[in-house]
Amino acid sequence: MDLIFLLQDVINGILMGSIYGLVALGLTLVFGVLKVINFAHGSFLMVGMYVAYWVVAFTGLHPYLALVLVTPIMYIFGYLMQQWLIRPIFVAERDVREPITVIIVTTGVWYVLDNLALLLFGPDYRALSPNPLKGEMIELGEILISTPKLFGFTITVLTAAGLYWFLLKTRMGRAIRATSLDRDAASLMGISQWKVFNVAFGIGTAIAGIAAVVLVPVYNVYPTVGVPFDVKSFVIVVLGGLGSIPGALLGGVIIGLIESIGPNFMTSTWTEAIVYGLFLLVLFFKPSGLFGQKYDW
Amino acid sequence: MTPQSFKKTGLALLVLTALALPLILRSPTYLHILIMLYLYAYMTTTWNLVGGFAGVLPLGHSVFVGIGAYTSTVLWLQWGISPWIGMLVGGCLAGFVGYLIGKPTLKMRGAYFALATMAFVEGVRVIVENVDKLGPFKLNGPRGLNIPPLPAGESSFLAFQFSTKEPYYYIILFMLMGVAYLTWRLSRSKLGYSLSAGGEEPEAAEALGVNVAKCKVTAMVLSAFLTALAGTFLAQMTLFIYPKSVLTLDLSFELAFIALIGGRGSLAGPIIGALMLRPVTEFSRIYLSATLPGMHLILLGVILIVVMLYQPRGLSEPLTRLMSRLQDRICSTKTGGAQ
Numbered sequence A: 001m002d003l004i005f006l007l008q009d010v011i012n013g014i015l016m017g018s019i020y021g022l023v024a025l026g027l028t029l030v031f032g033v034l035k036v037i038n039f040a041h042g043s044f045l046m047v048g049m050y051v052a053y054w055v056v057a058f059t060g061l062h063p064y065l066a067l068v069l070v071t072p073i074m075y076i077f078g079y080l081m082q083q084w085l086i087r088p089i090f091v092a093e094r095d096v097r098e099p100i101t102v103i104i105v106t107t108g109v110w111y112v113l114d115n116l117a118l119l120l121f122g123p124d125y126r127a128l129s130p131n132p133l134k135g136e137m138i139e140l141g142e143i144l145i146s147t148p149k150l151f152g153f154t155i156t157v158l159t160a161a162g163l164y165w166f167l168l169k170t171r172m173g174r175a176i177r178a179t180s181l182d183r184d185a186a187s188l189m190g191i192s193q194w195k196v197f198n199v200a201f202g203i204g205t206a207i208a209g210i211a212a213v214v215l216v217p218v219y220n221v222y223p224t225v226g227v228p229f230d231v232k233s234f235v236i237v238v239l240g241g242l243g244s245i246p247g248a249l250l251g252g253v254i255i256g257l258i259e260s261i262g263p264n265f266m267t268s269t270w271t272e273a274i275v276y277g278l279f280l281l282v283l284f285f286k287p288s289g290l291f292g293q294k295y296d297w
Numbered sequence B: 001m002t003p004q005s006f007k008k009t010g011l012a013l014l015v016l017t018a019l020a021l022p023l024i025l026r027s028p029t030y031l032h033i034l035i036m037l038y039l040y041a042y043m044t045t046t047w048n049l050v051g052g053f054a055g056v057l058p059l060g061h062s063v064f065v066g067i068g069a070y071t072s073t074v075l076w077l078q079w080g081i082s083p084w085i086g087m088l089v090g091g092c093l094a095g096f097v098g099y100l101i102g103k104p105t106l107k108m109r110g111a112y113f114a115l116a117t118m119a120f121v122e123g124v125r126v127i128v129e130n131v132d133k134l135g136p137f138k139l140n141g142p143r144g145l146n147i148p149p150l151p152a153g154e155s156s157f158l159a160f161q162f163s164t165k166e167p168y169y170y171i172i173l174f175m176l177m178g179v180a181y182l183t184w185r186l187s188r189s190k191l192g193y194s195l196s197a198g199g200e201e202p203e204a205a206e207a208l209g210v211n212v213a214k215c216k217v218t219a220m221v222l223s224a225f226l227t228a229l230a231g232t233f234l235a236q237m238t239l240f241i242y243p244k245s246v247l248t249l250d251l252s253f254e255l256a257f258i259a260l261i262g263g264r265g266s267l268a269g270p271i272i273g274a275l276m277l278r279p280v281t282e283f284s285r286i287y288l289s290a291t292l293p294g295m296h297l298i299l300l301g302v303i304l305i306v307v308m309l310y311q312p313r314g315l316s317e318p319l320t321r322l323m324s325r326l327q328d329r330i331c332s333t334k335t336g337g338a339q
Helices: A001-032 A041-059 A063-092 A100-121 A148-171 A171-181 A182-189 A191-216 A228-240 A245-264 A268-285 B003-024 B028-052 B062-079 B082-105 B109-129 B167-187 B189-198 B202-207 B212-238 B249-261 B268-288 B293-308 B316-338
Strands: A138-142 A143-146
Touching: A001 A100, A001 A143, A001 A148, A001 A171, A001 A191, A001 A228, A001 A245, A041 A063, A041 A100, A041 A228, A041 A245, A041 A268, A063 A191, A100 A228, A100 B109, A100 B249, A138 A148, A138 B202, A143 A148, A148 A191, A148 A245, A171 A182, A171 A191, A171 B212, A182 A191, A191 B212, A191 B249, A228 A245, A228 A268, A228 B109, A228 B268, A245 A268, A245 B249, A268 B109, B003 B167, B003 B316, B028 B167, B028 B189, B028 B212, B028 B249, B028 B268, B062 B082, B062 B109, B062 B212, B082 B109, B082 B212, B109 B249, B167 B189, B167 B212, B189 B202, B189 B212, B202 B212, B249 B268, B268 B293, B268 B316
Parallel strands: none
Antiparallel strands: A138 A143
């Protein structure tokens, strides 16, 4: 009997963790190419969740059909964000190896977006009111699996596979990989660095949009909903190795497992402390993470 | 008038004005606003020791504020040890924690350091919110700690409690002047030069024999120690501390924002930043928060983004340029008159 509960928690942890991984996937992609951490990534997720929420609320589409609208909107949002905000800093700090200013500006974006949402939509927690997926469960013997989370897991796998295909098989994907390896050499080969940055940032934000659509049926939407996901994504990408795609997914699953299995042994709030503790341990002892490259970027 | 004496006169005027302000400004409300302004100027100046001179981005300085506040309060509540001693104990503890965070992370790239400091605050907050007792120390979890006030009208230096605002005003003013002097001395010391060299060009500095990582850790310990002193002051001012007041990301970010907008790495930057931004946040919080919630944070964020895009070295740079032009004009007319 106990084993069944444990198995249930493990499955739940993997499913929820894969959604965390999906959020972190966008962050790690942006980091891999631009070598900067987008501190506003959680806020982009929040924007995506509001867009998804309003799309579904107004059109009455099935929550997952909102993907068709949310993904391109978020792509354009990220593309323009990079074009108008991040690019000027890159131009100004061309000689600086690590533009800390980008971290600062994205933190500013985080604060502006979160509080703008508070201003526009108020502090209310919003949940989809006709929610076709609410409480839907699949029964496997004695194990209950939440349907929306299972869909989330599937969408994560499909997104990661799609991203891999894009990076490996398309011309733009190859340009992105070349730029992330050595941006100067890539520029010399005729790749427009700025275009690549814009597209990578756009894709990273679009992935946050996909994660937002996945989250809306199972999670409330409120102005600071991005913050816990933001901080969790940082933990996940460092755990998995900054810039690594499998690292982000595996890191997400590890965090998900800690959060779902932990409460069997301790008060649930303590699992949060364990997550941060693990994060600090990785930072101190293996900063390159599980899959990160060791070399200096 | 030589440039030297121009600067000295200006500084003396500034200090005299600050010292005389409570004699003119008798309203406790305004004094309170000034005290908070100095407190923020103090905390951003200590932030600047790492964030400015060492060229990294600490996003977790509220953890040191929290350590300072909790240490002195726990010592006072449980053993009656004067907050003045608690202040020093808290400072040393914060310095030690600063060493623990800084030692492994300051060797790495700045992004890791920023993330580690952030995670540290969040981790400490979660722990403090979840324990009522940490060993022999009562922390009271999310409810926080109340310092019982002295009977009305009584003041006690040893208890760090005063019935009027003036003593608090002078204490924080002297703390601010002390830390500004220290920063000035530091910027002209070997450590200061090593730090700015290591912040700009780590490889070149290392090639010249500067132990960059060690200098950064030293700056971190010093900054942590000094920041914690502000924590004790804050606790004694408000007589009530809880995890969400002193151990939050919001406070950490606000300190970083003020220092960055003012100008990191300069002596005047953080103070100018606090002078300009505290009133903005204070007043928009008072007047706009009912109708436009979160407006002050939007303003702060927009100001930060605009300043970073157009004046990445902060607002103190154009102001210093203005000052030196003024200085040139005054000095040259004076010497012109003498001829």
